[in-house]
Amino acid sequence: MSRSRAYLRRLRARLGSLRLRLMLGTAVLAVLFMLVLLPVLQGVFNQALEQTVEKRLASDATALISAARIHDGQLRMPEKMPDEEFDNLDSHLLGFIYDRDGQLLWRSRSSEDEAIGYRPRYDGRGHEFARVRDEHGEEFFLYDIEVDLLRGNAAAFSIVTMQPTREYQKLFDGFVWRLKLWLGIALLALLGLLWFGLTWGFRSLRGLSDELDGVEAGTRQHLSDQHPRELLRLTGSLNRLLDSERRQRERYRDSLEDLAHSLKTPLSVLQGLGETLAGQPANRDQAQLMQAQIERMSQQIGYQLQRASLRRSGLVRHREAVWPLLDGLCLSLDKVYRDKRVQVDLQVAEHSQISMERGALMELLGNLLENAYRLCLHRVHVSLEELPDGCRLTIEDDGPGVPADQRARVLRRGERLDAQNPGQGIGLAVVQDIIDSYDGELSLEDSPLGGACFRVRLYD
Structure with a gap:
């Protein structure tokens, strides 16, 4: 029981620290802020990354448009593309051209090993940027632009360029890992600065605590006024309380001494009278009874005086x-x-x-x-x-x-x-x-x- 009580006392003392409470509160807010900031930064980076990919695929689609020819109403593509990535079998850049009905008219050599079940919708939207998956579940970025006029000839084609997302996913995952690392470092640095700031800010309270220790130990009589303005009212109230307690204890001590002195003489007179009466055989029993009661009164008065004078002081702590x-x-x-x-x-x-x-x-x-x-x-x-x-x-x-x-x-x-x-x-x-x-x-x-x-x- 005593051990559990001591443990609870120590736990309450630790949790009762104002600096610890403020530090825990600010730490929780900082962690929540970082947790909210992390997905926001991830979303911003992902959006910027997709915009970059979209611009890249749009540029590649423009290269396909510039290489396309119309002969006798038929689409003609050169044997060798200006962008070598379309001709490289190991390339990750894929190109497709569809007609108005979604029929595949041309595909780049780099896409011959890919089986992507994509059919564009020629609906006049201009262009579209999306993500699609092939039969094996691999994901691709897709850019689809509709062409109505090709080199002055009426045409209706969907120019599609694709690129796997895995490379960009690696880049995104690396960014997220570094982002978490730097946010964690920033959080630790922030908590360190907060602890330093709180320590510096509570230095005045530590000085007040040292002065209170001096008052409890009896080495100081009052608290000084060398404290922040917000604490001066508190120190003034404590000084008035110290003065009041000191004066009250002095009056209490004087009253006890006066009471003891005023009761001593009547009890001595009664005790002497009892001894005189005890010398008479007829009054011996009554005299002994009176002396026993007088002794009991004296003991009780002594007990009450001791009990009143040995009370613990309010603010001063002695060792x-x-x-x-x-x-x-x-x-x-x-x-x-x-x-x-x-x-x-x-x-x-x-x-x-x-x-x-x-x-x-x-x-x-x-x-x-x-x-x-x-x-x-x-x-x-x-x-x-x-x-x-x-x-x-x-x-x-x-x-x-x-x-x-x-x-x-x-x-x-x-x-x-x-x-x-x-x-x-x-x-x-x-x-x-x-x-x-x-x-x-x-x-x-x-x-x-x-x-x-x-x-x-x-x-x-």
């Missing part, structure tokens, strides 16, 4: 070194529980840090360690595991542990399983409140040492 705090707390607890001779195993790197305010981290570690020292037999194990999106703190002991059906109860305020030890059972509740304020997770499991295992999962 605190863990090893010095653990070392100091263990030294203090060793003195308190010196009779147990507790062996503490700290598997924490000296450079490790946790994203938490010092007071909150001290309270969290202090409560968990004090709980482990109090309930253990002789051993306590503390480890800190660095994770890509945070850390996992584990505190274990070799004590009696906590039954599975009682673990939820232990984390509730005021609940205790070890009634033999003093206190009101608010330490773990304070820990839970601190972890909740930092959007973390607290779990209670069985420890390999035999006792309880508290795992704290915190996210950056």
Whole structure:
């Protein structure tokens, strides 16, 4: 579950990038533009190619017309054509002459091996350019021009010239391949320029992000005004929010101190009065009950003050070194529980840090360690595991542990399983409140040492 949650966090962070979204959007538009441009360019090139072929075949048809003669009303063609391609058997240029009724009157030597079932329609359209296929399925370009007058003599012929399309198809396929290659290169170059442009354009946002990191780390108090005009309203609003939060925290802290001071004196007076009444045998039971209630009030007031003062700040993010705090707390607890001779195993790197305010981290570690020292037999194990999106703190002991059906109860305020030890059972509740304020997770499991295992999962 934690791994899937971490993966979703990273995925949302990546997809949440404005530059990535703009880059993906422009890339999709560029690809769509190239996909639309490709058939357009293919069509333009194909049209230009066919126009060239048509002009070539029209020129060849003109050569046939110039070589034709009319003698006694009959068509006469020279033995040797002016264009040698008509006489070459290996030539791809074919020539045909049909009469008004579509009967073949003459064909060039180059067409003797071809069987093309084409019959022109003498309908006065002038000329026609089309594609036809022979009996073997090979495709040809065809140019058909109608002749009504030949060298001053009345005539009605269809002059047809043909050429296979395969050579031009090879040329067209080569053009399409090169076109796709260059469009692909152009697309990559365009995406590179877009990425460079977006990087340059977002440089101001990166500067703002660096300043926000400084505010979160506590090294800056305000955001500067050295940003584009479109961002100045945002930075101004954030600066006002920072000032408001800072003043509110100061007022909150002062109010808590005043509240603690104002309640301390009345509670001390009541406690003294209870001790006086306890000295009288007749009032001993009532005095003990009053002292227990006063102690409970004091614990509850302390809990509420801790809970209110250890809340996570809104914009400022602190990072605190863990090893010095653990070392100091263990030294203090060793003195308190010196009779147990507790062996503490700290598997924490000296450079490790946790994203938490010092007071909150001290309270969290202090409560968990004090709980482990109090309930253990002789051993306590503390480890800190660095994770890509945070850390996992584990505190274990070799004590009696906590039954599975009682673990939820232990984390509730005021609940205790070890009634033999003093206190009101608010330490773990304070820990839970601190972890909740930092959007973390607290779990209670069985420890390999035999006792309880508290795992704290915190996210950056």
